[in-house]
Amino acid sequence: GQQVMQIPQYQHVQEGEDFTTYCNSSTTLSNIQWYKQRPGGHPVFLIQLVKSGEVKKQKRLTFQFGEAKKNSSLHITATQTTDVGTYFCAGRGGGYQKVTFGTGTKLQVIP
Amino acid sequence: DAGITQSPRHKVTETGTPVTLRCHQTENHRYMYWYRQDPGHGLRLIHYSYGVKDTDKGEVSDGYSVSRSKTEDFLLTLESATSSQTSVYFCAISESLGQNYGYTFGSGTRLTVV
Numbered sequence: 001g002q003q004v005m006q007i008p009q010y011q012h013v014q015e016g017e018d019f020t021t022y023c024n025s026s027t028t029l030s031n032i033q034w035y036k037q038r039p040g041g042h043p044v045f046l047i048q049l050v051k052s053g054e055v056k057k058q059k060r061l062t063f064q065f066g067e068a069k070k071n072s073s074l075h076i077t078a079t080q081t082t083d084v085g086t087y088f089c090a091g092r093g094g095g096y097q098k099v100t101f102g103t104g105t106k107l108q109v110i111p
Numbered sequence: 112d113a114g115i116t117q118s119p120r121h122k123v124t125e126t127g128t129p130v131t132l133r134c135h136q137t138e139n140h141r142y143m144y145w146y147r148q149d150p151g152h153g154l155r156l157i158h159y160s161y162g163v164k165d166t167d168k169g170e171v172s173d174g175y176s177v178s179r180s181k182t183e184d185f186l187l188t189l190e191s192a193t194s195s196q197t198s199v200y201f202c203a204i205s206e207s208l209g210q211n212y213g214y215t216f217g218s219g220t221r222l223t224v225v
Contacts, residue, residue, distance in 0.1 A: 001170070006153075009151075033213050033214075035213075035214075041218075042201060042216040042217060042218050042219050043154065043201070043214075043216045044216070045213030045214060045215065048213055088153060088154065090154075090214075098144075098156060098159065098169070099214070101146075101153045101154040101155075102153055103151065103152065103153040104153050
């Protein structure tokens, strides 16, 4: 079945440093979604990418979908303490397949 | 998020007892999902529903059953709870299985089986 891996599992950064998490799928995806989960909270949908090579930005967050539609990345510029949490990617196969969540990257920002 | 509630928020139960978790939505979304979240495993799909009385298994369905008698309610039952089912359970909803819809998650139920 479809597998979605994320690296790194954990990341500690100084406030103001950049952060990147990578998501890799064992199969080609029709789209990929990103979610953020604050400590003690629930996952919150951030964005969806659909097109090969697509890049989307939300303020300091930049999301990319690979040309082969098998990988994706989330880059945060100049991290802030409000960025703390776990970031999940979720990939959907073709047609009406369900999404498969990655294992998540837990971000800790040191003030 | 507004529109989806889970109950109870916390529960401690004994091994071997049945447990039912409830997910209630007011968004009239067709699709509802139950996930469990465990350290190192991310979110794993237990069961999902694509309409009233229409349900299907996810990747970790053993030991769990679900029911959906109304659009707004999706129940998850642990027939005979085991310690391996200690977890945080999230319900999620989506408008469509199609290309353009993210999931909205409930606040979760923390279940401890002792």
